[in-house]
Amino acid sequence: MKPNLAHPDRNTIKSLFNAIPARYDFLNSFFSLGLDGYWRRRLVSLALSERKSEIASVASLPRNDVPKGLRENATVIARRPKADEAIPSSRINARKSILDLGVGTGKSLLEFIKKDSYQYYVGCDFSENMLLKSKERIGDQAELLACDFHDLPFSDHAFDLVTGSFMLRSVQAMKIFLSEVGRVLKSNGRAIFLELTRPKNKLVWNLAYRPYLNFYIPAVGKIFSRHDHAYQFLSQSIQSFVDPADLKRDFEATGFQEVSYTSLSLGSATIIQGRKHE
Ligand SMILES: C[S@@+](CC[C@H](N)C(=O)[O-])C[C@H]1O[C@@H](n2cnc3c(N)ncnc32)[C@H](O)[C@@H]1O
Numbered sequence: 001m002k003p004n005l006a007h008p009d010r011n012t013i014k015s016l017f018n019a020i021p022a023r024y025d026f027l028n029s030f031f032s033l034g035l036d037g038y039w040r041r042r043l044v045s046l047a048l049s050e051r052k053s054e055i056a057s058v059a060s061l062p063r064n065d066v067p068k069g070l071r072e073n074a075t076v077i078a079r080r081p082k083a084d085e086a087i088p089s090s091r092i093n094a095r096k097s098i099l100d101l102g103v104g105t106g107k108s109l110l111e112f113i114k115k116d117s118y119q120y121y122v123g124c125d126f127s128e129n130m131l132l133k134s135k136e137r138i139g140d141q142a143e144l145l146a147c148d149f150h151d152l153p154f155s156d157h158a159f160d161l162v163t164g165s166f167m168l169r170s171v172q173a174m175k176i177f178l179s180e181v182g183r184v185l186k187s188n189g190r191a192i193f194l195e196l197t198r199p200k201n202k203l204v205w206n207l208a209y210r211p212y213l214n215f216y217i218p219a220v221g222k223i224f225s226r227h228d229h230a231y232q233f234l235s236q237s238i239q240s241f242v243d244p245a246d247l248k249r250d251f252e253a254t255g256f257q258e259v260s261y262t263s264l265s266l267g268s269a270t271i272i273q274g275r276k277h278e
Pocket of ligand 1 (some may be wrong): 014
């Protein structure tokens with residue numbers, strides 16, 4: 001019988017992701033017909049579009065390895081070596097930090113690192129096996145922490161940008177999660193997420209995308225991932241995920257402002273963002 005993986009609990013999700021890291025990147029690109037790279041680059045360019053003028057000055061500042069506000073109980077998987085030069089206290093507020101939630105194998109975080117637009121790069125995920133893949137990809141260019149994104153090991157106002165790709169479908173209670181994101185953002189900081197959604201066009205949805213999700217993805221995913229139902233989760237959670245308009249309302253209800261979303265590839269992916277005002 002097909003398991004119900006539309007809204008699995010945290011332990012089920014964790015064990016699914018711990019089981020598939022070897023084939024995750026390949027299947028992610030395969031099932032998105034290679035579009036995931038484009039979507040990630042759009043995420044980064046939208047995230048950075050507002051701060052192009054700041055980036056040149058940030059790139060010239062030294063980087064430090066300890067994100068402000070890191071709680072002692074966080075497990076650090078990889079650590080960026082300490083910068084030789086201490087950052088003058090007068091410039092501490094200029095340090096820019098980014099947190100990637102559900103960082104997985106680190107593909108999106110690496111896109112941010114390539115732009116060299118932040119000084120602290122932090123990724124977190126509760127799947128140790130996914131984090132190990134992330135470490136292979138990113139090395140010591142970021143802090144990689146094992147933690148649950150519903151209960152972040154950072155003090156308030158720690159980050160300029162909180163981001164995440166393809167992980168909102170794993171959120172257990174959206175408003176509680178968004179409050180936690182708001183808590184760790186600095187005033188005026190932004191949250192921006194990329195997620196798989198459903199095309200709005202009924203013909204595309206009924207004739208192509210729904211059969212693709214219901215039959216092709218679970219069958220091919222099972223063969224390649226060698227896991228009975230990891231890709232049932234992908235298929236079922238896309239179908240049951242909230243509409244972007246409802247997600248926008250959740251952002252607004254938790255205090256985010258300037259909330260907007262951008263549909264990509266006929267609505268099969270969406271980038272949603274908002275700003276924390278305080
Ligand atoms: C679909 S993968 C996306 C990985 C990566 N962001 C990407 O773009 O490919 C979702 C990731 O979120 C992580 N995740 C799910 N629920 C989580 C939670 N409650 N806390 C931390 N990480 C979680 C999973 O372990 C998995 O690595």
